[in-house]
Structures are given as C-alpha cells and as structure tokens.
Amino acid sequence: MKRLAPIIAGAIIMTTTSTEARQPTNEGRRFSPEQVRSVAPALEQYTQDRLYSDVWNRPGLSSRDRSLVTLAALIARGEAPELTQYADLAIESGVTPAEISEVITHLAYYSGWGKAMAAVGPVGEVFAKRGIEADQLPAIRPDPLPLDEKAEAQRAARVGEQFNTVAPGLVQYTTDYLFRDLWLRPDLKPRDRSLVTVAALISVGQVEQITYHLNRAMDSGLTEEQASEVITHLAFYAGWPNAMSALPVAKGVFEKRRN
Amino acid sequence: MKRLAPIIAGAIIMTTTSTEARQPTNEGRRFSPEQVRSVAPALEQYTQDRLYSDVWNRPGLSSRDRSLVTLAALIARGEAPELTQYADLAIESGVTPAEISEVITHLAYYSGWGKAMAAVGPVGEVFAKRGIEADQLPAIRPDPLPLDEKAEAQRAARVGEQFNTVAPGLVQYTTDYLFRDLWLRPDLKPRDRSLVTVAALISVGQVEQITYHLNRAMDSGLTEEQASEVITHLAFYAGWPNAMSALPVAKGVFEKRRN
Amino acid sequence: MKRLAPIIAGAIIMTTTSTEARQPTNEGRRFSPEQVRSVAPALEQYTQDRLYSDVWNRPGLSSRDRSLVTLAALIARGEAPELTQYADLAIESGVTPAEISEVITHLAYYSGWGKAMAAVGPVGEVFAKRGIEADQLPAIRPDPLPLDEKAEAQRAARVGEQFNTVAPGLVQYTTDYLFRDLWLRPDLKPRDRSLVTVAALISVGQVEQITYHLNRAMDSGLTEEQASEVITHLAFYAGWPNAMSALPVAKGVFEKRRN
Missing domain, CATH: 1.20.1290.10 (AhpD-like)
Structure with missing residues (x-):
C-alpha cells in the first residue's frame, strides 16, 4: 500500500485540477x-x-x-x-x-x-x-492518431478543385503538413x-x-x-x-x- | 490679486492647450x-x-x-x-x-x-x-451619467433577438458591463x-x-x-x-x- | 588585368547571391x-x-x-x-x-x-x-522614376469620384504622398x-x-x-x-x- 499512496494522491490531484474551477491569481x-492601479x-x-x-x-x-x-x-x-x-x-x-x-x-x-x-x-x-x-x-515524431481516410480525401479533393490552379504548393502542404501530420x-x-x-x-x-x-x-x-x-x-x-x-x-x- | 494670478495663468494655459494646434516633438x-536616420x-x-x-x-x-x-x-x-x-x-x-x-x-x-x-x-x-x-x-465606481433607457432597451432587444440563442452570456455582459456601466x-x-x-x-x-x-x-x-x-x-x-x-x-x- | 580581377569577382558574387538559393541559418x-527545443x-x-x-x-x-x-x-x-x-x-x-x-x-x-x-x-x-x-x-529626395501620367490620372479620378465627398484630405494625400512620391x-x-x-x-x-x-x-x-x-x-x-x-x-x- 505504501507505494500506491503517491499514485492515488496524484490521481486525486488530477481530478481536482480538471474539475474544480480555477481563476487567475x-x-x-x-x-x-499596484502598477495597473497607478494608471487605471x-x-x-x-x-x-x-x-x-x-x-x-x-x-x-x-x-x-x-x-x-x-x-x-x-x-x-x-x-x-x-x-x-x-x-x-x-x-x-x-x-x-x-x-x-x-x-x-x-x-x-x-x-x-x-x-x-x-x-x-x-x-x-x-x-x-x-x-x-x-x-x-x-516526441518530435510520435505515432500518429488514426486518420479518417475518406473524410480527408474529400477535404483534399474539395480544396484541390478550388485552388490547384492558383497555388498547388500550398494545397499540397495543407494535405501533407496539416491534415496528414499536424492534426494527427x-x-x-x-x-x-x-x-x-x-x-x-x-x-x-x-x-x-x-x-x-x-x-x-x-x-x-x-x-x-x-x-x-x-x-x-x-x-x-x-x-x-x-x-x-x-x-x-x-x-x-x-x-x-x-x- | 496676488493669489488669483496662478489661477488665471492656469486658465490661460488650459485654453491654450485645448485650442492651439500642437504637434509631436x-x-x-x-x-x-538619429536612430531612424541610420536606417531610413x-x-x-x-x-x-x-x-x-x-x-x-x-x-x-x-x-x-x-x-x-x-x-x-x-x-x-x-x-x-x-x-x-x-x-x-x-x-x-x-x-x-x-x-x-x-x-x-x-x-x-x-x-x-x-x-x-x-x-x-x-x-x-x-x-x-x-x-x-x-x-x-x-474613481473606481463614480456616479454614472444618465442613461437613455428607451434607446438602451431598444439596443438590448435588438441584440438579444439576434444572439440570445447563440451566446446569452455575452448578450447579458454587453448590457451589464458595457452599456449600463462602461459607457456611463x-x-x-x-x-x-x-x-x-x-x-x-x-x-x-x-x-x-x-x-x-x-x-x-x-x-x-x-x-x-x-x-x-x-x-x-x-x-x-x-x-x-x-x-x-x-x-x-x-x-x-x-x-x-x-x- | 590585375585591376579587373576584383570587379569580376564582385560580379560573380552578385550573380551568386541573386541566383543561388539561400535558406535561413x-x-x-x-x-x-536549444531554447525552442526546451519548449516545443x-x-x-x-x-x-x-x-x-x-x-x-x-x-x-x-x-x-x-x-x-x-x-x-x-x-x-x-x-x-x-x-x-x-x-x-x-x-x-x-x-x-x-x-x-x-x-x-x-x-x-x-x-x-x-x-x-x-x-x-x-x-x-x-x-x-x-x-x-x-x-x-x-537619398531623402532622390530623382523620381518617370510617372505614367495617364494611368495615374485615371486612378486619381476613380478614387476621387468615390471618396472626395467623404475624405478629400485622404484622397489628396493618396495622390501626393503615395502615387506621385513614394511609388516613384x-x-x-x-x-x-x-x-x-x-x-x-x-x-x-x-x-x-x-x-x-x-x-x-x-x-x-x-x-x-x-x-x-x-x-x-x-x-x-x-x-x-x-x-x-x-x-x-x-x-x-x-x-x-x-x-
């Protein structure tokens, strides 16, 4: 039991911090x-x-x-x-x-x-x-979350149709850097x-x-x-x-x- | 007369500062x-x-x-x-x-x-x-200016109709904190x-x-x-x-x- | 030939800096x-x-x-x-x-x-x-580039028609300070x-x-x-x-x- 105590305490702290309302101090x-009061x-x-x-x-x-x-x-x-x-x-x-x-x-x-x-x-x-x-x-390169391939393909197709003739590089980065990397x-x-x-x-x-x-x-x-x-x-x-x-x-x- | 002089001088300064054009020095x-000239x-x-x-x-x-x-x-x-x-x-x-x-x-x-x-x-x-x-x-809480209740009621009603179903809290703050406090x-x-x-x-x-x-x-x-x-x-x-x-x-x- | 060498070298450097891709170091x-890594x-x-x-x-x-x-x-x-x-x-x-x-x-x-x-x-x-x-x-006041008077007159007329009744001062500054000075x-x-x-x-x-x-x-x-x-x-x-x-x-x- 002795070694469990800090873990339980930690769990309680986690619960506390996530549910109790905290306001800025x-x-x-x-x-x-004092500085703010001296002006406004x-x-x-x-x-x-x-x-x-x-x-x-x-x-x-x-x-x-x-x-x-x-x-x-x-x-x-x-x-x-x-x-x-x-x-x-x-x-x-x-x-x-x-x-x-x-x-x-x-x-x-x-x-x-x-x-x-x-x-x-x-x-x-x-x-x-x-x-x-x-x-x-x-981590710099963690295992990514699973991707909803169908929804992402639709998004990419829609943006591509609109803007591939304007900025194909940006359209590609949006897919590669944002929706197939950052968001995952x-x-x-x-x-x-x-x-x-x-x-x-x-x-x-x-x-x-x-x-x-x-x-x-x-x-x-x-x-x-x-x-x-x-x-x-x-x-x-x-x-x-x-x-x-x-x-x-x-x-x-x-x-x-x-x- | 001696004690009035600074008051009159003050009044003249007030007039001066509010009517004479002043430009930045x-x-x-x-x-x-010199610093700006060394760059542009x-x-x-x-x-x-x-x-x-x-x-x-x-x-x-x-x-x-x-x-x-x-x-x-x-x-x-x-x-x-x-x-x-x-x-x-x-x-x-x-x-x-x-x-x-x-x-x-x-x-x-x-x-x-x-x-x-x-x-x-x-x-x-x-x-x-x-x-x-x-x-x-x-003062932190000075006596407020008089409020045009009718105009304010109309404003509040108009904003409420538009946005009470979206963000009633913000609509209420707009009334309480802005138009019935800050603006007064x-x-x-x-x-x-x-x-x-x-x-x-x-x-x-x-x-x-x-x-x-x-x-x-x-x-x-x-x-x-x-x-x-x-x-x-x-x-x-x-x-x-x-x-x-x-x-x-x-x-x-x-x-x-x-x- | 001796005195030409630095000029040629200079020309090569100019060419290098303007055509070779350079990236931030x-x-x-x-x-x-290190500072960025310690946070993100x-x-x-x-x-x-x-x-x-x-x-x-x-x-x-x-x-x-x-x-x-x-x-x-x-x-x-x-x-x-x-x-x-x-x-x-x-x-x-x-x-x-x-x-x-x-x-x-x-x-x-x-x-x-x-x-x-x-x-x-x-x-x-x-x-x-x-x-x-x-x-x-x-220079503070260099010789200006030549102005396409016809195009500028058209631009000024178009903006003037739109906004001379709103902010004639701004319309005039746009002509005098921007298009007949800064851009030249x-x-x-x-x-x-x-x-x-x-x-x-x-x-x-x-x-x-x-x-x-x-x-x-x-x-x-x-x-x-x-x-x-x-x-x-x-x-x-x-x-x-x-x-x-x-x-x-x-x-x-x-x-x-x-x-």
Whole structure:
C-alpha cells in the first residue's frame, strides 16, 4: 500500500485540477495590481471582479478549456508577454506541459511562425521555474492518431478543385503538413486542437475559416454550450468586436447542426 | 490679486492647450531621429515634414482629438511602446490623465484585455515623470451619467433577438458591463468615448462595427468633418489600407444622415 | 588585368547571391534552437526541416524575393524582433541595405507608422554589425522614376469620384504622398515595391486591397508562378488562414488576366 499512496494522491490531484474551477491569481502577471492601479484603478478592479472572479467561474466551460482558449488568444494576438501568467495558470488548471507545447507548435501553422516563436521565451520561463524537462514534452515524431481516410480525401479533393490552379504548393502542404501530420499528433486531443484553432481564428477576426473549424470542433465533441462560452470568454481577451463578429457565424453553424 | 494670478495663468494655459494646434516633438520617442536616420533617412524626414508638421496641423480636428485618436490606434494595434511619446503629447494637448486612464479601461473591452494591460507600462512612466497621483485618476465606481433607457432597451432587444440563442452570456455582459456601466462612466465624455471606439475599430480593420459606433459618435456631437479627419489621420498611424477600408462605411453613414 | 580581377569577382558574387538559393541559418535568431527545443521540440524540427530547408528552397521564387516577402510580413504583423535574423538573411540573399531601408519607409504608409518605426531597432543592429553607413542608404529626395501620367490620372479620378465627398484630405494625400512620391522612389524597383505591398496586405488579411496591388505587381513583372509562391511562403510566416483567404482573390486576378 505504501507505494500506491503517491499514485492515488496524484490521481486525486488530477481530478481536482480538471474539475474544480480555477481563476487567475496575480502570479506571473506582467504588471502588478499596484502598477495597473497607478494608471487605471477601474481596470484593475474590473480585472479582479469581472475577468478573474466572474468570467473564469462561469459554468459551461472548464478552467482547463478556458486556459487553452486564453493561450490560443494570447499567442494568436501577439501578446506573448502575458504567457508568464497564463501558461502557469494553464498548468494549474490541468493542461499538461506537453499540451502547451503542442498548442505552440499548432499555432505556428495557424497564427504564423513568428507568433509561435514569440511564445518560446515566456513559456520557457514558466517551464524552467517548474522544473519541466524534455521528457515531459511531446516526441518530435510520435505515432500518429488514426486518420479518417475518406473524410480527408474529400477535404483534399474539395480544396484541390478550388485552388490547384492558383497555388498547388500550398494545397499540397495543407494535405501533407496539416491534415496528414499536424492534426494527427497525439499529444493534443483532436477536440482540444480544434478548440485552440477556433479560439485563434475568433481572436484575430478570421471569420472565414470559423465555419469549417467550429464544425470540426463540434464533430470532435465540443458542445454548443462550450462553443458559446468560448466566444463569451474571448470577448474579454480578444475584445468585444471580435466576439461579436463571431456570433453570426456560430449562429449559422448551430442552426444548421440542430436541423 | 496676488493669489488669483496662478489661477488665471492656469486658465490661460488650459485654453491654450485645448485650442492651439500642437504637434509631436521628439520628446519620449522610442527611437531618436538619429536612430531612424541610420536606417531610413527618408522615413525620418517624412515623420517630421508630413506626419508631425503637416497632418497634426490640419484644420478640422483639434490636437486634443488627434491625441485621443492616436492613443486609441496605438493601444488597439499593440504598439504600446509608442505611448511614452503619445501619452505625453496627449497631456500637452489638453487630454487629462483621468481621460487617458479611461481610454485604457475602455479599450480593455473594445481591443481586448491584453492590449489595455500593455499600455500600463509606458503610460505609467509618463504619469510618474509628471508626478501624476491617484487623486487625478477616475474613481473606481463614480456616479454614472444618465442613461437613455428607451434607446438602451431598444439596443438590448435588438441584440438579444439576434444572439440570445447563440451566446446569452455575452448578450447579458454587453448590457451589464458595457452599456449600463462602461459607457456611463463620467470621466470620458460620451462623444470622446465614441471617438476612441471608432478610432480603435478603424485601426484594426474591424469595419463591421464602424457603422453603429460612427453613428453613435455623430449622435454625440462628432461632426462629419471631424470623422473625415479621423480617417485621414489614421491612414498614417494604422496604414493606408485600414483607412481606405473605412471610407465606404463612412460614406454610407454620412449619406444616410444627410437625407 | 590585375585591376579587373576584383570587379569580376564582385560580379560573380552578385550573380551568386541573386541566383543561388539561400535558406535561413540560425544567425541572428531571437531564440536559439536549444531554447525552442526546451519548449516545443517538434516546432524546432519543423523550423529546420520544413521552413528553412523545404520552403526556402522551392523553385518559382528566388531567395531574394522570399526575403523581401518575409521582411514585409514581419513588419506588417508587428514581429520586428525577428528582423535581426531576417534582415541579415535578406542582405545575404542579395537585397541591398538601400532596398531594406525603402521597404521600411514604404510600409510606414501601408502598414502604419508604428510598425515601420518598430523595425528601426533590430534593422539598425544588423546595419551596425555589418558596418553599413549612411552613404549606402537612399537619398531623402532622390530623382523620381518617370510617372505614367495617364494611368495615374485615371486612378486619381476613380478614387476621387468615390471618396472626395467623404475624405478629400485622404484622397489628396493618396495622390501626393503615395502615387506621385513614394511609388516613384527609385531605390526599390516598382515590381519589388508591389511585391512588398502585396505581401504586407496578405500577411494581415487585408484582402480588399489585394486585387489592385496584385494586378499592379503583375503589370510590373511579377509572374503568376511567383505570386503563387508568395502566398505559399506566407502560409508559414502569416499563418494558414491569411494565405487561404488570399487564394480566392488571387484566383480571380489570375483568371481575369488569362482571358
């Protein structure tokens, strides 16, 4: 029994971190509450009362999911300095270092290489502080998840028909690098990978791609309530206009799937 | 008379700062003229001759308004390091520290929390340099401005009808946090709050929301000439494409209001 | 013969830098390979195998053009810290310091003043390291390239008809500062200036202006294959969604020009 104790304790901690609502603390903040108050006292009050205490404790989306959504928003929007706070919070909320690593790699393709690279500095600080080593990070070439060959063939055919006469190289990379490689990496579940993609798209107002990726996310298990909370959460991190512009797109997706 | 002198002098200074055209100096610049010349001599010349001397002295929009518009553009676009120069210029142009504080708080909601937070560092430097203390900043919960209940009820009903089935949480926050709270904060006049909102939207190409907020700004006193100058000013700070994309939207608003 | 040798050697070097494919090395990188591996090992592997070795060696677009496109993307997207690597690579690939200087000045107008200014720091570092002095940079007021008066008059008339009633100041600046000045600066060839403009527009999702500027680029000599490779290249530096959103626009331009 003695050797089982830490394993059981670990299991309990896992359960705790993934179900109990966690909200941001002031740990790892770029600017302290005092600094913010010296410029905008109301902003600090709103940060504590509304953003941290209210938004993060809403039902409908777990702290873990909110952390993934927030990481995606910060990386996609070029707000990497905020990651010292939010990568730390993500780990506290049950996101593994391997998953954070995969989010960064994923967003190199979806938010641009430079935005992903900018995350290396602050996330590296958080990993170093917590003693996270290479053996906790995803393999470079892990065994891929199984592929739905039929669905992928249809997707590739559709994109090819549209754009093979414009940019055949990009069409080929989309197949080889994204859908037959990146999306099959096992260290971030397809549902979470889609969640991160949708959050990144909404965060920078790329509405054109939301329909495809929101449907894909919901096919992988994201519920309507969760998707709704993602948009509400992002109103704060990506600004009201980006959230409002996502609403008609989400409405279209929800209505089509209900019928 | 002796004790009145500084008060009168103060009044004269107030008048001066709000009516006389002020243009940027090199005070607080992120990169000195010499640094810019060592990379792009023409850019420095254009900065002095066109941006500082020409654009900022155009009639149709005061230096104070141009300062508010520029602050909004820099915050919305993630160019916070430029604020050491432009928050200083704003104060020289008659924008109060309380108003700058409100602009930052306002843009947390309209440009995303991280963009507002990034302004804390450089604006804090300017405030510290000028000895600006907490008593010059807005109260956390000031007495709100009166609300036009009928207009707000109509707005809320319209948004609710559209999106209550998609994201009821966001619809509720829009009412509670924005239109029944943020917009009623008295330390930034409704016309200026709208000016800042419109400038932020144009600066990042969020054209969908411009129609509503430009109309709201003009309902609060922004003239057509001023709106036109806002777009012209932003061509320089947000780039020509964002300004050009705002033109057809503004044209639609102007034409509808003229009839 | 003795005095001709260095001239011939120089000519050979010129030829080499402009035709041989060059790919990024780790020189001047913001984060070292070790730093990236400590956070996202797969990202570093993709960076080396896919981005550096594969994308940069694709036929259809020279390393010099890829460097111009990458500089434009980084500046337009506010990723100036990456320029210590890519301004250096640009010079290695045959882009002259004068051309880099012109790219920055050009993008002040097309990506906003702050984005161009942010490039001054890192590019200044590269210039200093290489001992590049003022005499290698463009004159402030060089003799302009000849103007196609008829085409420019048509452009000005078209824009004036649309927007003189909205923002006559901006319409006038577009003529005076852009098309009768900036575009006639001789230190960046019109084809390269258009290439940089198109790359900047695609990189931040400003699709509305792509049609005009892609046509202009192709009128100045950019081939369809090169334009296609620009979009493919930018999928990596600006993210897949921005590249995908450019495809239907490019398709429309290509098809119209083929007929």
